[in-house]
Amino acid sequence: MTDVPTARYSVAVLPGDGIGQEVVPAAIEVVEAVASLHGFTVDFREYPWSCAYYQQHGVMMPSDGLALLARHDAILLGAVGDPSVPDHVSLWGLLVPIRRAFDQYVNLRPAVLLPGVRSPLRDTGAGIDILVVRENSEGEYSQVGGRMFPGTPHEAAVQQAVFSRRGTERVIEYAVEQARRRSGRLTSATKSNGIIHSMTFWDEVFRDVMDRHPDVSGRLVHVDALAARFVSHPHELDVVVGSNLFGDILTDIGAVVVGSMGMAPSANLNPERTAPSMFEPVHGSAPDIAGRGTANPVGQIWSAALMLEHLGEPEAGETVLGAVRRVLEDGEVRTPDLSGTATTRDMTDAVLGALRSVAVAR
Incomplete structure (x- = not known):
């Protein structure tokens, strides 16, 4: 017998600014867990391009940044923006050039009221x-x-x-x-x-x-x-x-x-797949709550689920969204934006805990 080759995907990671630094690691944990359940591998490569990078180098990304990103199958972005850098500098120095260089002409944004969310x-x-x-x-x-x-x-x-x-x-x-x-x-x-x-x-x-x-x-x-x-x-x-x-x-x-800006995912798509697509939550860097560990990771996790679907792993994406649905419907874990007291870590752990039972139920 010959072993069936395992699908392997390469994803560029841009945690960026503010709460992006907190919710991106949560999404990576969830992707790695669901990849293990569904029998494929995701290799993550992190790039430190952000407003902090701008403060050090005077640019939001290096001159070969787009060429580096082009080597990957997809891009997982956290957030861009910090009060120390004007928005037109941070956005037009990183986010917009990526969207246009890779012809990501569709920005797909679901707005779904999930069970258990008010x-x-x-x-x-x-x-x-x-x-x-x-x-x-x-x-x-x-x-x-x-x-x-x-x-x-x-x-x-x-x-x-x-x-x-x-x-x-x-x-x-x-x-x-x-x-x-x-x-x-x-x-x-x-x-x-x-x-x-x-x-x-x-x-x-x-x-x-x-x-x-x-x-x-x-x-x-x-x-x-x-x-x-x-x-x-x-x-x-x-x-x-x-x-x-x-x-x-x-x-x-x-x-x-x-229910919350913290819940909203998005996908910047190149439908023809001639270049990598990019996946990010809608909420932005939220500097007012950055560093507190209370950001809702659902928007980032859901964006990662959209990424999995785009990469050709729709069942894995559905498993992730099913786990999110189960956690929210259960109502035990709520971050402050959902009128709760849970931390980013609490919500991430709850989704990870729900993954296996959702996968078995499928």
């Missing part, structure tokens, strides 16, 4: 399960623009949004595929009643794509009204697609209505 909304009996597909490579987050007459009373700033047909079409096509796998309903965020050029263009491309997919029901909703729907009728929403800015804002609302 939403701030009054009525969630119908449940909340929204999948936001955010365009991640262009749109409002561009480098086109500048300032004139700085430091004078005549100072002016110009910021140019960039919407290409290729960029808009491909992210909507991806959202259509996600909707097809779920309810067959797709909502597009727009603001074409006020933003006359880019949003009317977005709407036209959306209609063109939907005409090619009559099996999926698509509708355009102004982003302000859609934000209100996230709060008043979240159970009526399924897959939502939006531009870079609109998707960013809507997913913060989604994270809060399902």
